[in-house]
Amino acid sequence: MSMSALDPARPLTSAGGNLRRRRRVDLVMRAIATAAAAVAVAILAIVIVSVASKGGSQLSISFLTKDPAQGLGTVGGGIASAIVGSALIVAVATAMALPIGVLIAIYLTEFSKPRTARPIRLALDLLNGMPSIVIALFVYGLLVKGHQQTGFAASFALAIIMVPLLARTTQEMLLLVPRELRDASHALGISRWRTIVGIVLPGALGGILTGTVLAIARAAGETAPMLLLCSIFSTSTTIDVFGTALPNIPYIIFQDSESGFPADYARAWGAALVLIAFILVGNLTARAMLARKRRLMSR
Amino acid sequence: MSTITPAAARLPTSRHRADRLGDRVLVGLTLAASLGAVAVMGLLIYQLIDGASSSISTFGFGFLWHSTWNPATSPGVANANIFGAGTLIFGTVVTSAISLLIAVPLGVAIGVYLSLLAPGRVGAVIGPLVELLAAIPSVILGLWGILVLAPVMHSTIEPALHDVLGFIPIFGAPSASGLGVFTAGVVLAIMVLPIIASISRDLFLSVPSELKDGALALGATRWEMIRGVVLDSTRAGLAAATILGLSRALGEAIAVTQLMGAGSLVSRNLFTTGDSLASRLAEQVTNAQTSQQLAALFFCAVVLLGMELVVNLGAQLIVHRVERRQGLGH
Numbered sequence: 349m350s351m352s353a354l355d356p357a358r359p360l361t362s363a364g365g366n367l368r369r370r371r372r373v374d375l376v377m378r379a380i381a382t383a384a385a386a387v388a389v390a391i392l393a394i395v396i397v398s399v400a401s402k403g404g405s406q407l408s409i410s411f412l413t414k415d416p417a418q419g420l421g422t423v424g425g426g427i428a429s430a431i432v433g434s435a436l437i438v439a440v441a442t443a444m445a446l447p448i449g450v451l452i453a454i455y456l457t458e459f460s461k462p463r464t465a466r467p468i469r470l471a472l473d474l475l476n477g478m479p480s481i482v483i484a485l486f487v488y489g490l491l492v493k494g495h496q497q498t499g500f501a502a503s504f505a506l507a508i509i510m511v512p513l514l515a516r517t518t519q520e521m522l523l524l525v526p527r528e529l530r531d532a533s534h535a536l537g538i539s540r541w542r543t544i545v546g547i548v549l550p551g552a553l554g555g556i557l558t559g560t561v562l563a564i565a566r567a568a569g570e571t572a573p574m575l576l577l578c579s580i581f582s583t584s585t586t587i588d589v590f591g592t593a594l595p596n597i598p599y600i601i602f603q604d605s606e607s608g609f610p611a612d613y614a615r616a617w618g619a620a621l622v623l624i625a626f627i628l629v630g631n632l633t634a635r636a637m638l639a640r641k642r643r644l645m646s647r
Numbered sequence: 648m649s650t651i652t653p654a655a656a657r658l659p660t661s662r663h664r665a666d667r668l669g670d671r672v673l674v675g676l677t678l679a680a681s682l683g684a685v686a687v688m689g690l691l692i693y694q695l696i697d698g699a700s701s702s703i704s705t706f707g708f709g710f711l712w713h714s715t716w717n718p719a720t721s722p723g724v725a726n727a728n729i730f731g732a733g734t735l736i737f738g739t740v741v742t743s744a745i746s747l748l749i750a751v752p753l754g755v756a757i758g759v760y761l762s763l764l765a766p767g768r769v770g771a772v773i774g775p776l777v778e779l780l781a782a783i784p785s786v787i788l789g790l791w792g793i794l795v796l797a798p799v800m801h802s803t804i805e806p807a808l809h810d811v812l813g814f815i816p817i818f819g820a821p822s823a824s825g826l827g828v829f830t831a832g833v834v835l836a837i838m839v840l841p842i843i844a845s846i847s848r849d850l851f852l853s854v855p856s857e858l859k860d861g862a863l864a865l866g867a868t869r870w871e872m873i874r875g876v877v878l879d880s881t882r883a884g885l886a887a888a889t890i891l892g893l894s895r896a897l898g899e900a901i902a903v904t905q906l907m908g909a910g911s912l913v914s915r916n917l918f919t920t921g922d923s924l925a926s927r928l929a930e931q932v933t934n935a936q937t938s939q940q941l942a943a944l945f946f947c948a949v950v951l952l953g954m955e956l957v958v959n960l961g962a963q964l965i966v967h968r969v970e971r972r973q974g975l976g977h
Contacts, residue, residue, distance in 0.1 A: 371868060378764055381759045381760040382760055382941075384757045385756075385757045385765070385773055387753065388773075388777045388780060388841070389777070390782065391840075394900070395788065395791050398794075398795050422721065448680045451677045451681070455677030456681070459674055459677060467685055468685060470963075471688040471957065472724060473685065473963065474959060477891075477958075479900065479951065481923055481925045481951075482898065482951060482955070484760065485932060487693050489694045489695070489945070492692075497933075511684060515684075516698070527910075539670055539674040540673070541666070541669035542669065545673070547971050569782075569783075569784025571785065572900045572901055572925075572929060573931050574931060577830075579933060582931065593894075601773070602786050605786070605789060605905055606794055610685065613794060617790070620787045620790055622764070624784075631779060
């Protein structure tokens, strides 16, 4: 480093050419780091403002309550059926993923030994890093190939995406529950399952809820599973999750962004605003809940 | 037991039995769920390889570098149903490389700012905002890329890069619409950025403050402290962060499909259209015309899966080694 060039006999107070250069480099580098953070915030702002301004002009009561107009490039219609479809698909996915994620987390924190925990952790990490298109293709081969697309197939793929997320956050929350509570419960002669179901889980409930909100926000925007498993649908509202493919918001955005017609672009922006508003509200709520939880725990 | 009156004994034993049963049921349920996750992972790998098997036996390793992709229903066509993923692997690697080249320096700089430079309250606002960037669905970034970013790329950024750096072949003639490999890479960078930024921030915060203060006390400037102490001691972690970002970039299907323009040629020029493994899957699985085409698509997924597994295990290996060296292993 340039420190070695410093003459120890020289008084430290005089800022020589070398020190001035070092200070200048320091200033430039800090400015670059600050600018980088500004760039990231600017990108977020530009994306959200684009969606809000272009989607905002589409938003109306009828946009939220009417089904999409038939055919490419047709003007008018809304995304009601897609809102219903997305909500159903995500709800079914959550109903499958939440219990499984929580059970896995309980096993890993309360029962497992290091040797049994390792393959489970590895599987969860690998699933978590798996591209959603690969998970979608897996479910395509499992449920759709030779049969037909259904909302349930999409739910199943979303559940696979959600389980590692839910298992991880639940695990963190279970570990936050103080050891003493478990020990006290054991000392009173209460069995393990009663301790876990009656004391540990309720203590972690807020955190599990936060994790669920985040996982739902993530699943709601997943497009790759919809593309492969739930993209051939009639645009009218239906609630038959197990029988047919349901219209859904991510696929509507994808399809309309590719079509090239102004009317479709407009609908895509409107649907994007609905989706992004849902996701941002979910994320901000979860963050607020988490911050409150941390404050309470640190007291 | 025989000395206790039956009335007194009944309550504790039935309670006891219920507890033992309850314990066993809970262990059984939680274990079953955990094994279920392992089974799904195994089944996933099996299903993909099984779906690709006919394509694997037909094309073998040649699939990785041949670039013909010719689905055909009528048998008379030349090269009918010959498939290779060369172009797609090229597209996947190039877009991921562009995204990392942009996102890694930027993300590390953001990490430095958030962990070491930002005043407390500013950092507490900007940190979550950067993480919020990761919450935006790729389909919305793709839509934004098509309608907002691509026109700017087409009219301003690509011509400027071509004028200044045009002597390097990768900055060739600007694209017709702004859609292409470069634009896809830029949007991927937006997705990778929050991952790199938040991991590197956490890494930098974990550097012991004695080391940082020591360097400052020796007369180092902030930057010298950051370069000599913080960046130097977190090199392995930064490598792992980069790998995790790479893993995200490799598998992104939707935004890349929207922005890369579904080209079918390998070109040196970054401003031309291309295609990636993941986006080819997104485009063709639902309307595959022949079983050979579908098998080839499964083969693409197997290749992608292989890349992801190598990348993820690599990151885990690095993290493990660092944890062992620092004695922080769980």
